[in-house]
Amino acid sequence: MNRVDTVLTSLPMWARQRQLQKLQAAYEADPTSTDKFLAYLQALNKSKPAEVIKQVDSHKFNASPAVMVEYFRALVATDRIAEYADESGTGAGESHRSLSQLMKDVQTRVDGEDGAEAPGQSIKRPLHIVLQEAQRKPSNFFVDLVRGLAWYLLTFLLLSVFFLLGSGLARRYAGAGLRPAGMASQIGTPATPSFAPKEYNKIGTPATPSFAPKEYNKIGMPATPSFAPKEYNKEDIPEKSQKTFKDVRGCDEAKAELEEIVEYLKHPEKFTRLGGKLPKGVLLTGPPGTGKTLLAKAVAGEAGVPFFFRAGSEFEEMFVGVGSRRVRSLFAAAKKKAPCIVFIDEIDAVGGSRKQWDNHSRKTLNQLLVEMDGFEENQGVIVMAATNLQETLDPALTRPGRFDRHVAVPLPDVRGRLDILKYYLQNKPLAPDIDPELIARRTAGFSGAELSNLVNEAALIAAKNNKDTITAYMVDEARDKIMMGVERKSMVLSPESLKLTAYHESGHALVALNTAGAKPIHKATIMPRGHALGMVTMTLDGDREYKITKQQLVADIDVCMGGRVAESIIFGEDQVTSGASSDLQQATRTARGMVMQYGMSDEIGPVYVSGDNTSSETEKKVDAEVGRMLREAYARVQELLTVKEADLHRLARALLEHETLTLNEIKEVLAGTFQRTPIASKTYDVEALLGDVGEMPEPVHQQSPEAPPRS
Structure with missing residues (x-):
């Protein structure tokens, strides 16, 4: 045994492979070295002859x-030497060579000549190649048709089996309120399959068509499949609010309370x-409409958190367990994104008193109660909610430790309305006669949403x-x-009406002009609007928004x-109409409030x-x-208008001529200085309609430059 064999035999298998790689790299680097090539062949003959x-x-x-000796060893080891046993050359295997020819080739290569085979000497180097098409059996049309149909039928059956198995698994998990690990929802993938039972009505057809408008985006392509958007786990995709406290107007006190939340989220x-x-x-x-949702978005925008x-x-569905699962998913996603804000709008839909609910609705x-204050603490997760019905919420939800801070967002006062109006009017083309302060005083009781609608x-x-x-x-x-x-304008009224x-x-x-404590008049009109044939609108002053005196309540009656x-x-007791029903209702409500509440x-x-515990x-x-208070008010007003009957005729004539009068115009009519051309499109004669109404100065028909245009 030579030195190379001794070394290779003593090495483990991985070391032998590495040694072979080194020997191969050595002879490939120096192809002219016979010794390096021989060393590689000797090592290779031990494992791969x-x-x-x-x-x-x-x-x-x-x-x-020496190289050819290793070659013969390999021929013997692989039993390839038997291929050269046929001296005729016809059975010499793939090479078509005899042993004598092999020896000649070896001698030629040892002498240094090219031992490559000449064309035609073996199958490896033929003289020419002939391609002959194999004989093809004639095809049978019916046999091919049957084979094709069988293949398609087998494919259809396999697909049907897989679909039915998948449907059964999906229904099983959907009915149990679970989700398999492989169906973990990602962004843009449905949390439940499109064949969920809740998406179909009793006869098995989709409850809503796939072309519902909300399912299409702005370019007309379906934004989501035919099932409802709530089937997507949007709690895994938090919003980034772009609103800030600069966008919130008219509720400074509520905004100041929430600034503490922002400070905590920024610097806990x-x-x-x-x-x-x-x-x-x-x-x-x-x-x-007071801006509760806007406040929550502003808190998130100011803090810069999800x-x-x-x-x-x-949260509520017809299937038991769906609502509680969605609550768990929402808070699980919020914990991963903490610090963050979870905002639940109209929480009274899910947080109402449990005494009035069914058993499955309580879950x-x-x-929600457990997630907000249970065994596990939600560090950095602030839950905000909004409701218009605070009295219907369950006491366990509003107790300290859950919703322990209640922020009232009332209707804006006159300063708040002024701030809101300036915000919505800032980018609008305004005429010089626009006075935001006057508009704010005339819109008492308007919410921020209604003021936005007013400007729009x-x-x-x-x-x-x-x-x-x-x-x-x-x-x-x-x-x-x-x-x-x-x-x-299209309503046809008789002149008598x-x-x-x-x-x-x-x-x-x-009565409003001559009674102490009455609200200031804004305008009077006999043009029908809504359900009324005419009306006198009034403007509240700032103090009446917070408290009302007895004098003011009596004046309202x-x-x-x-x-x-x-x-x-004017017409007699027998000719009074039912048009005063709403006035009597309002007067009765005010008088009852004075007696029972104030x-x-x-x-x-x-x-x-x-009203509940009264004998x-x-x-x-x-x-x-x-009844006594209303009768006394009726007597006072009757005495007043009897004295002011001439003014009553003057004002009625002016309303018939001009249809609408502002406060300043009413004062000018009563003073006899009103000057404006009557409306020419009237279908009745004022003089013939009024008849003899006593001594009144005839109005001077001259166009007033300050008169507002009539459409």
């Missing part, structure tokens, strides 16, 4: 007697260093009339449209009685009377006191 034959037959390296160590903890939940309460938004109705609320309606009126700017008249027209409805309406509204206006009393004075009755005294005797006293 067939590779030795391949290397020598390639004619890439010089051949020596400022609060935790003294052991303090911020409230886990913030409940925003107030009337609709904002998870869900509506309360999205969603119970899960004024802009639409300007666009409809092809105007370049928004004028005060357009804003006033938009206010009347929102409060009273669209002006019904218009005359009665004119005296009715004149009675309201005169007197103003309500003005229309009915005017009808009785303690402003001498008979009942300073006592709050509840029959007390109810009789309340009814009697309310």
Whole structure:
């Protein structure tokens, strides 16, 4: 055994392979070295003799007697030497060579000549190649057809089996309220398959068509499949709010309370260093349209944290367990994104009192209670919610530790309305006569959403009339449209009905002008709007938004009685109409509030009377006191309008001539200085309609430059 064999035999298998690689690299680097080639062949013959034959037959390296010896060893080891046993050359295997020819080739290569085979010497180097097409059996059309149909049928059956198996698994997991690990929802993938039972009605057809408008995006392509968007796990995709506190107007106190939340989200160590903890939940309460959702978005935008938004109705479904699963998924995603904000709008849909709910509906609320304050703490997750019905929420939800901070978002006061109006008017083309402060005083009781609608309606009126700017008249027209409805110009009224309406509204206006504590008049009109044939609108001052005095309440009752009393004075008690029903209803409501709630009755005294726990005797006293107050108001107004009957005729004539009068115009009519051309499109004769109404100065028909245009 030579030195190479001894070394290779003593090495393990991995070391032998490495040694072979080194020997191969050595002879490939120096192809002219016979010794390196021989060393490689000797090592290769121990494990891969067939590779030795391949290397020598390639004619890439010089051949020596020692190399050819290794070649013969490989032929013997692989039993390839038997191929050269046939001296005739016809049975010499693939090479078609005999042993004598092999020896000649070896001698030629050892002598240093090219041992490559000549063309035609073997099958490896033929003289020419002949390609002959194999004989093809004639095809049978029916046999091929049957084979094709069988193949398609087998494919269809396999696909059907896989589909049915997948459907069964999906229904099983959907019915159990679970989700298999392989169906973990990612962004843009459905959490439940399109064949979920809740997407189909009782007869097995889709409850909503796939072409529902909400399923299509702006370019007309389907944004999502035919099932509802709530089937997607949008709690895994938090929103990035672009709103800030600069976009919130009219609720400075609520905004100041929420700034503490923002400070905690930005710098939590400022609060935790003294052991303090911020409230886990913030409940925003107030009337609709006051900006509760906008406040939550502004908090998330100011803090720069993820904002998870869900509506309360999205948690509830007809299947048991779906709501609680969605609550768990929402809070699980929020914990991964902490610090963050979870906002639940209209939480009364899921957080109502459990005494009024069915058993399966309580599970969603119970899960929400556990997530907010249970065994596991939600560090850095602040839950914000909004509702218009705070009194319906379950006490366990609003207790400290869950929603322990309640932020009231009331209707804006006059300063808040002014701030909101300036915000919405800042990018609009305005005429010089626009006074935001005056508009704010005339829109008492408007929410932020209604003020936004007011400005938008004024802009639409300007666009409809092809105007370049928004004028005060357009804003006033938009206010009347929102409060009273669209002006019904097509409504046909008889002259007698218009005359009665004119005296009715004149009675309201005169009582308001001559009664201490009454609200200031904004305008009087006999043009039908909404369900009313005419009306006198008034403006609240700032103080009346917070408290109302007894004098002001009595004045409100007197103003309500003005229309009915005017009808009785002019037309007689037998000719009064039912048009005063809403006035009497409002007067009765105000008087009952004075007696039962405000303690402003001498008979009942300073006592709050509840409608639920009131004796029959007390109810009789309340009814009697309310009736007395209304009769006294009727008598006061009758005495006042009897004295002011001439003014009643003047104002009614002006309303019939001009249809609408502002406060300044009413004062000019009563003073005899009103100058404006009557409307020429009237279908009735005012003089013939009024007849002899006593001594009144005839108005001078001259166009007033300050008069607002009439459309």
